[in-house]
Amino acid sequence: MQFGLSEEQILLQDNVKRFLNDNASLDHVRKYAEGESDANIWAGLSELGVAALLIPEEHGGIGMTPLDAAIVAECLGNNVAPGPFLGSAVMAPTALIASGGDHGELLGELAAGTHRVGIAFGEAIKRRNDAGIQVSNGVMNGTSLFAFDAVADSYLVADQNKHLYLVSASDTGLTRTVLTTVDKTRQTVELTYKDVAATCISTQVSVFETTLDIGRVMLAADTLGAAQDMLDQAVDYAKQREQFNRPIASFQAVKHMCAEMAASLEPCRSMVWFAAHALADLPDEARATACHTKAHLSEVGKAIAKTSTEVHGGMGFTDLVGLHYWFKRIGANRQWLGAPEHVRHEAAVLQGLVA
Amino acid sequence: MDLSFGSEYDEFRAEVQNFLANNAHKAPKGNDLRGDTAKDWQKLLIENGYTARTIPKEFGGFGAEPDILKSRIIAEEFSNARVNTGLGGQGISMLVPTLLEMGTQEQKEQFIRPTIHGEMIWCQGYSEPGAGSDLASLTTSAVLEGDEWVVNGQKIWTSTAHIADWIFCLVRTEPDAPKHKGISFLLFDMKTPGIEIRPLVDMTGAANFNETFYTDVRVPKHQIVGERGQGWQVANAILGHERETLAPANTAQTRINALIELMKTDTADGERLIDNPVYRDRLMKVQGQVMAMRFNELRVLSARLNPGQDAGLSRMITKLEGTELRHELEGLAIDVMGEIGLAYEDNPHLRNSGSWQREYMYFLGLIIGGGTSQIQKNIISERGLDMPREPKIEKSR
Ligand SMILES: Cc1cc2nc3c(=O)[nH]c(=O)nc-3n(C[C@H](O)[C@H](O)[C@H](O)COP(=O)(O)OP(=O)(O)OC[C@H]3O[C@@H](n4cnc5c(N)ncnc54)[C@H](O)[C@@H]3O)c2cc1C
Numbered sequence: 001m002q003f004g005l006s007e008e009q010i011l012l013q014d015n016v017k018r019f020l021n022d023n024a025s026l027d028h029v030r031k032y033a034e035g036e037s038d039a040n041i042w043a044g045l046s047e048l049g050v051a052a053l054l055i056p057e058e059h060g061g062i063g064m065t066p067l068d069a070a071i072v073a074e075c076l077g078n079n080v081a082p083g084p085f086l087g088s089a090v091m092a093p094t095a096l097i098a099s100g101g102d103h104g105e106l107l108g109e110l111a112a113g114t115h116r117v118g119i120a121f122g123e124a125i126k127r128r129n130d131a132g133i134q135v136s137n138g139v140m141n142g143t144s145l146f147a148f149d150a151v152a153d154s155y156l157v158a159d160q161n162k163h164l165y166l167v168s169a170s171d172t173g174l175t176r177t178v179l180t181t182v183d184k185t186r187q188t189v190e191l192t193y194k195d196v197a198a199t200c201i202s203t204q205v206s207v208f209e210t211t212l213d214i215g216r217v218m219l220a221a222d223t224l225g226a227a228q229d230m231l232d233q234a235v236d237y238a239k240q241r242e243q244f245n246r247p248i249a250s251f252q253a254v255k256h257m258c259a260e261m262a263a264s265l266e267p268c269r270s271m272v273w274f275a276a277h278a279l280a281d282l283p284d285e286a287r288a289t290a291c292h293t294k295a296h297l298s299e300v301g302k303a304i305a306k307t308s309t310e311v312h313g314g315m316g317f318t319d320l321v322g323l324h325y326w327f328k329r330i331g332a333n334r335q336w337l338g339a340p341e342h343v344r345h346e347a348a349v350l351q352g353l354v355a
Numbered sequence: 356m357d358l359s360f361g362s363e364y365d366e367f368r369a370e371v372q373n374f375l376a377n378n379a380h381k382a383p384k385g386n387d388l389r390g391d392t393a394k395d396w397q398k399l400l401i402e403n404g405y406t407a408r409t410i411p412k413e414f415g416g417f418g419a420e421p422d423i424l425k426s427r428i429i430a431e432e433f434s435n436a437r438v439n440t441g442l443g444g445q446g447i448s449m450l451v452p453t454l455l456e457m458g459t460q461e462q463k464e465q466f467i468r469p470t471i472h473g474e475m476i477w478c479q480g481y482s483e484p485g486a487g488s489d490l491a492s493l494t495t496s497a498v499l500e501g502d503e504w505v506v507n508g509q510k511i512w513t514s515t516a517h518i519a520d521w522i523f524c525l526v527r528t529e530p531d532a533p534k535h536k537g538i539s540f541l542l543f544d545m546k547t548p549g550i551e552i553r554p555l556v557d558m559t560g561a562a563n564f565n566e567t568f569y570t571d572v573r574v575p576k577h578q579i580v581g582e583r584g585q586g587w588q589v590a591n592a593i594l595g596h597e598r599e600t601l602a603p604a605n606t607a608q609t610r611i612n613a614l615i616e617l618m619k620t621d622t623a624d625g626e627r628l629i630d631n632p633v634y635r636d637r638l639m640k641v642q643g644q645v646m647a648m649r650f651n652e653l654r655v656l657s658a659r660l661n662p663g664q665d666a667g668l669s670r671m672i673t674k675l676e677g678t679e680l681r682h683e684l685e686g687l688a689i690d691v692m693g694e695i696g697l698a699y700e701d702n703p704h705l706r707n708s709g710s711w712q713r714e715y716m717y718f719l720g721l722i723i724g725g726g727t728s729q730i731q732k733n734i735i736s737e738r739g740l741d742m743p744r745e746p747k748i749e750k751s752r
Pocket residue numbers: 252478479480481482483486487488489511512513514515564720721723724725726727728729730733
């Protein structure tokens with residue numbers, strides 16, 4: 001019995017961390033937020049094998065597990081790093097593989113990091129007003145709100161029946177309107193379809209669900225990383241900032257804020273590991289665990305985002321230290337692919353607790 | 356990541372299940388420490404290695420090699436079957452491990468066997484009116500006169516003192532030493548002349564703890580564990596472990612399952628409680644928290660099995676998070692029941708024998724006892740996050 005990361009996984013973590021510290025520092029994140037491309041970061045991560053992680057070897061990938069992917073997601077959250085990891089390296093490959101179909105060169109291109117897929121799942125999770133798509137005979141019409149990982153070559157779209165389609169970004173009937181959100185580390189777009197060619201990937205609900213579950217666990221892992229970094233930043237800052245002739249870290253009110261963050265976050269790490277492991281190895285538990293993990297990390301993350309900012313005093317509220325990038329990333333992760341109340345409801349449904 | 360225990364352990368699990376199927380009916384139902392059923396059950400458990408498992412045979416235990424997974428399996432199976440896991444109490448959970456680690460051969464021979472068989476009940480005399488969180492400032496004194504320690508002072512919150520045969524007690528023997536270095540760990544008979552016990556009723560209505568007064572209580576010199584002035588280390592040797600086991604995730608899981616059952620059967624306005632989306636959301640929230648603590652516990656277990664594996668702060672946070680979570684869980688059950696949640700003692704509308712109110716209060720006691728939540732946060736920030744201590748205020752003693 002061993003509940004923890006293997007040596008290879010720790011190595012993977014170290015490699016990705018090192019790369020991100022060199023290439024996705026806060027300076028880079030700022031530039032990205034102001035409009036610079038993430039192409040170099042993604043190319044570098046792809047060289048490390050990040051894009052190929054979940055793709056089987058016969059399709060040019062390296063066939064690793066969701067837990068490996070969660071480790072990468074945590075690292076990305078740590079640095080609030082941009083990049084199409086969630087859509088292109090996790091959700092799209094998972095959908096394509098789970099569908100069992102033949103998708104030509106696509107998996108190979110995804111593994112190489114040369115094809116990017118944005119995700120438009122909103123309608124299948126909870127349709128908001130102004131959204132809605134119809135597909136008939138391979139032709140898609142309507143609107144998807146808030147597709148993420150928006151800079152993409154194609155989009156994986158789920159309709160209300162939880163059927164999955166792929167549409168090409170170059171289709172002339174597709175209009176992309178960039179949507180500004182509070183989180184500028186992840187690009188968001190509104191998609192309008194006018195007679196767009198839609199390739200059906202799957203009509204099985206289980207394929208949609210598998211894709212959704214892994215997406216949720218990765219968002220939770222991303223929040224884990226971001227929240228851990230906010231805690232670390234708070235502790236470091238408190239040790240060096242002095243007031244009343246002593247480091248504020250020696251004030252009990254400040255220490256207790258930090259202890260509360262640490263105490264609530266530590267079990268989250270085990271929860272993310274378990275949830276990721278369950279996706280591959282414990283199918284009976286996987287779905288509800290993914291829901292609970294997404295919800296729990298959203299709650300703990302939200303509290304840490306607030307508390308860490310408070311520990312920094314006025315500095316925490318400025319753009320100067322950039323803490324707000326973490327605050328906003330955690331806030332965004334909370335809403336994507338089902339907010340806490342929504343996923344907790346799903347967890348209850350999955351346990352047969354809803355009449 | 357490998358969550359299997361291995362085939363050897365599957366066999367062991369089957370053995371435990373088999374034992375439970377054949378013997379569970381002999382287990383006592385309540386928490387009576389003195390009853391014969393409880394003692395007989397304890398004896399049976401020891402003979403089969405389901406309690407006192409790693410305590411050497413010469414001291415009355417089962418004498419198995421430590422095997423964390425087997426212990427875990429026993430705990431899981433007894434919890435699943437909701438069968439009494441044998442005697443507890445501070446003698447068994449705190450003193451016996453302390454003696455095993457720090458006691459003399461004579462002390463081990465004299466005390467361990469009767470204690471684990473329920474023949475000798477202990478109480479813990481640490482806290483004093485002036486020494487709670489700041490335990491090391493305790494003032495109950497012991498002065499050596501010839502071959503005897505003479506103990507004078509007062510303890511408070513002494514749980515089970517009224518039924519205890521013996522006490523393990525922290526006393527100041529070196530008044531001139533720095534406060535942590537002047538304490539000794541004594542054992543003595545509660546029938547020794549000079550001891551007065553006054554019961555204190557707690558908020559649950561039970562009189563489980565006491566004020567205890569000591570006037571010229573004479574204790575044989577050799578009834579000390581460790582050396583003079585080493586009492587603080589002796590007491591702390593197992594305190595960390597004790598804290599980790601106060602609110603196990605297994606039990607939290609059993610309780611949330613009981614709460615789900617309750618919410619599926621109880622109704623309000625003809626609607627099952629679980630069909631109320633607000634209550635259900637709160638239930639799911641707590642279920643998620645219990646889940647996180649279960650996996651945290653898995654990590655602690657795994658770090659014990661695989662030395663070298665980084666356990667982060669997973670052990671240090673369990674007392675704080677575990678007790679607070681149980682208090683919240685029990686409180687949720689009260690909320691969903693509304694006024695029925697108030698039922699207590701002989702009320703005919705009790706649910707689950709009235710355990711929700713009882714445990715709700717009991718866990719507030721555990722949030723305070725064994726190092727309060729605030730003290731836990733001091734420990735986490737200072738030892739876990741390496742943040743500086745508060746500047747000391749000097750006071751002459
Ligand atoms: C159910 C129960 C059973 C018990 N059984 C026993 C027993 O068998 N034997 C025994 O010896 N003792 C026992 N105790 C005593 C227990 O260990 C003490 O109650 C506990 O250590 C707190 O001490 P106190 O009650 O004096 O509170 P205090 O120390 O006076 O604390 C009061 C408040 O001040 C806060 N506080 C104190 N110091 C600090 C600090 N440095 N930083 C921040 N906040 C602080 C505390 O967190 C608390 O909120 C029991 C207690 C309970 C509740």
